[in-house]
Structures are given as C-alpha cells and as structure tokens.
Amino acid sequence: MSMISYFLSDYNYSPMNTSLIFDVKRYAINDGPGIRITIFLKGCPLSCKWCHNPESISSNIQKLYNNSKCIGCEQCANACEQDACTLTPNGIVTDPELCVLCGKCAEVCPTKATEMSGEEMTVGHIMKLIKKETLLMDQSEGGVTFSGGEPLLHHEFLNEILDECIKEEIHTCIDTTGFTKKDILLKVASKANYFLYDLKHMDSDIHKEFTGVPNEKILENLKALAEIGTKMNIRIPLIKGVNDDDTNIHKSAKFISELDGESKKVNILPYHSIAIKKYEKLGQYYNPGTMDVPDEIRLQQVLNIFEEYGISAIVGG
Numbered sequence: 594m595s596m597i598s599y600f601l602s603d604y605n606y607s608p609m610n611t612s613l614i615f616d617v618k619r620y621a622i623n624d625g626p627g628i629r630i631t632i633f634l635k636g637c638p639l640s641c642k643w644c645h646n647p648e649s650i651s652s653n654i655q656k657l658y659n660n661s662k663c664i665g666c667e668q669c670a671n672a673c674e675q676d677a678c679t680l681t682p683n684g685i686v687t688d689p690e691l692c693v694l695c696g697k698c699a700e701v702c703p704t705k706a707t708e709m710s711g712e713e714m715t716v717g718h719i720m721k722l723i724k725k726e727t728l729l730m731d732q733s734e735g736g737v738t739f740s741g742g743e744p745l746l747h748h749e750f751l752n753e754i755l756d757e758c759i760k761e762e763i764h765t766c767i768d769t770t771g772f773t774k775k776d777i778l779l780k781v782a783s784k785a786n787y788f789l790y791d792l793k794h795m796d797s798d799i800h801k802e803f804t805g806v807p808n809e810k811i812l813e814n815l816k817a818l819a820e821i822g823t824k825m826n827i828r829i830p831l832i833k834g835v836n837d838d839d840t841n842i843h844k845s846a847k848f849i850s851e852l853d854g855e856s857k858k859v860n861i862l863p864y865h866s867i868a869i870k871k872y873e874k875l876g877q878y879y880n881p882g883t884m885d886v887p888d889e890i891r892l893q894q895v896l897n898i899f900e901e902y903g904i905s906a907i908v909g910g
C-alpha cells in the first residue's frame with residue numbers, strides 16, 4: 594500500500610477529475626507560513642539540471658528501483674503479468690517495452706527496492722488529506738501548499754481544490770516555477786493566499802541552458818503577480834558555477850526591488866546534490882557539470898548584495 598493510500602484507507606471517496614500526485618509531506622515548515630501539508634503534483638515544463646525531485650519532471654507514472662535494497666527474492670518478477678521484470682547478476686532489470694507501469698511489482702516487493710512514483714488522486718482524496726491536518730494548521734496559522742513539479746500544469750484540478758479550500762477557510766500556497774500562461778497564473782492567484790515563486794537566472798540564454806526554457810515569461814508573470822498585490826516569497830536556488838556571480842545577483846536584486854507592492858521576502862536556497870540516489874533509482878545519470886555548493890562566505894556576500902537593494906534575504910526557508 595502506498596503512503597498516500599495509507600492516509601486515505603479509512604475514507605470512502607467518490608470518483609472525480611484526477612491528477613497525478615507523487616508525494617505528500619506532512620508537518621512541512623519550509624513551504625509557506627506556519628506548519629503545512631504539501632501536495633506534490635507530478636509533471637514539470639522545466640528540467641533544471643540541479644532538480645532534487647527528478648521524479649517530479651515526467652507527467653507519467655514511473656518505476657523506481659534501488660539495487661542496494663534488493664534481496665533478489667524475485668517476487669516482483671513472479672507478480673509481473675507482462676514478463677517485464679528479470680533478475681540478473683546486476684539486480685532487477687525492467688524491459689520498458691513490456692512494462693505497462695501497473696505497479697504490481699512494487700506492491701509485492703518486501704523491501705521497497707521497487708517503488709512506483711505517481712498516484713492518481715481526486716479533488717476529494719486531496720481534500721480529505723488536507724482536512725485531517727486542520728487542527729495543526731489552525732494552531733500554527735499554516736495551511737496547504739501545492740508544489741511539484743509544476744502545480745500550474747494541473748490548473749483546472751488546482752482551481753477545483755482551491756475553491757474547496759476557500760469554502761473550508763484553509764490557507765493555500767502555490768510553489769511555482771512561474772512558467773505558464775499569464776491568465777492561468779492570475780486565475781489561480783485570485784483563489785490562492787500565498788505564492789512561493791522561483792527565480793533561477795536573469796539571463797534568458799543561461800536560464801534555458803540550465804532549465805530547458807527561457808525566462809521571459811517567468812519574469813513577466815512575476816511582475817504580474819506583484820502588480821495585483823500577491824503575497825509571496827521569491828526563492829532563488831543558489832548554485833555556484835551557474836547563478837551565484839555578482840552580475841546575476843545584482844540583476845536579480847534590482848528586478849525584485851522594482852516589483853510592485855510591499856518589499857518581497859527572498860529565500861536563498863543553496864545547491865546540494867543529495868538527490869543523486871533518486872536519479873540512480875530512475876535509471877538516470879546525474880551530471881553535476883559546473884554546479885557546486887556555494888560556501889558560507891559567498892552566501893553572506895549574496896545576502897549583502899540583496900541588502901544593498903533594500904531586500905532582506907535569508908538563507909533557507
């Protein structure tokens with residue numbers, strides 16, 4: 594039974610529109626105000642080279658395999674009706690031509706060496722998850738955060754949930770790359786209480802090199818959100834060798850300082866490579882290339898630059 598199903602096991606629910614969810618995090622303290630439940634929707638139009646949730650990028654269910662947990666019991670191979678799983682001297686190998694991603698192998702795996710990423714959930718499912726957390730949310734002035742992947746890829750589904758949260762007076766936060774159509778963003782913004790908005794690089798060519806998409810739409814959308822007075826934190830993943838140079842930091846700080854509305858909160862999120870194992874489980878190669886961890890001195894210098902522009906930035910959050 595998946596973690597998500599476990600949380601829902603004592604509920605009845607009716608079928609509705611669904612979206613693919615790849616994780617649910619309870620007691621989240623860095624995903625918006627207070628203590629929150631964070632719902633991670635699968636699929637993203639960006640493919641950032643430093644992504645620490647590589648399973649979030651594909652909009653499809655995926656199979657993950659961790660060789661170090663595999664005990665070679667072959668229960669997965671026996672459960673597979675497609676004969677897609679084979680035990681080899683290097684562990685279980687799955688034939689992608691035969692695998693239909695049914696998840697039966699993961700259901701029987703005793704060690705969780707095989708797992709599936711992505712579970713179809715309805716608005717009703719999600720609301721039941723959220724409502725289980727309302728006491729903690731109320732006590733901490735928290736709420737629910739929709740993250741990804743890119744939650745705005747699922748905007749129709751998201752709007753339905755936001756309508757339900759409004760009825761229930763639950764605080765909502767959207768964690769977004771900002772890479773979407775402006776009308777989609779503004780409709781969601783008219784219903785959500787808070788945004789976490791990523792700003793990765795001010796140079797569009799470099800942005801495209803490292804994320805797969807240019808940045809013009811992202812910057813325009815951020816301006817549009819600020820114009821309507823959206824409450825938000827702007828989050829900058831700080832990656833040595835990609836975006837931590839003085840030119841980019843000054844441009845970022847200037848851009849943020851010129852946005853409409855109250856002074857924006859900025860979170861600097863230092864690069865780390867702890868997701869390497871996840872890439873291995875997906876059968877993907879993680880290439881750090883020029884990317885590296887910024888040191889404490891550089892982090893302080895970056896904070897000082899933001900301060901020059903009247904912005905109080907913090908590391909983390």
Ligand code: SF4
Pocket residue numbers: 656672673674675676677678687691692693694695696697698699
């Ligand atoms: S997901 Fe289904 S088809 Fe694919 S290997 Fe597992 S059991 Fe076989």
Ligand code: SF4
Pocket residue numbers: 662663664665666667668669670680685701702703704705706707
């Ligand atoms: S069921 Fe799990 S532990 Fe057993 S062989 Fe398959 S992947 Fe390995």
